[in-house]
Amino acid sequence: MRKQKGETIVLKKGKQEIQLDYAELRKAVLVLRAINHKLRQRMIDLLEEYEKMTVTDIYIKLRLEQSVASQHLAILRRAGVVSTERDGKFIYYGLDKDRLSQISKLVEELAA
């Protein structure tokens, strides 16, 4: 997959070349932005505790409007932090622990 010109820069004067791709950086930004939010962190903690929950379980526990809960869950889902699973007429949300530990590793390395 070759990157579009103009969206990628290469820094050449370091020990090795460093390539920065705007589209790639945006992806990582969206992931960190998804988890860097107080309410969404509460959702993560809640799912950590209960493993599997429906939107209803979540918005009742957190005393939110359903639309607000759905919006924030969608952001977490796009970042890959939560995944959904259909069971009959219910849709259950659960944490992707592997994804979370990947994010944790990214944060540790970036902040090093």
Added chain:
Amino acid sequence: MGLQHFFYNNFDKIINWRIFAIAHYFKTTKVTSMRKAKVNINDEKLQVSSEILRALAHPLRMKILEFIDENDTINVNKIYNTLKLEQSITSQHLRILRLAGLVITERDGKFIHYKLDYDKLSNAMEAIDSFLEQEVN
């Protein structure tokens, strides 16, 4: 019709409700005890890394980084003159890059020179690249 009477007449309903509540309690706590270890993300580090990513993921700041790289060290005037930007805008973006630790400043008399922190940049890009690689799998 006292309270006692009410309980007596609705005894089965009340019991049913309590059994349901107890069952629900066990349903939710059982999974809790089986869960994997909690993934902790340090908040301070999350702020630091968000700042770094935010600083990098911006077309104009990328252009500024590229320009500083081409010139080793450079002062603000030359950056905004060459890239045809306003000075205030240039300074603003340089400030974001500096606070994220991606560029370093050196004062030389009345000039401030900017240069890239290559270690920081390559460390950051390595971390980001390996994170994004996992995403594909």
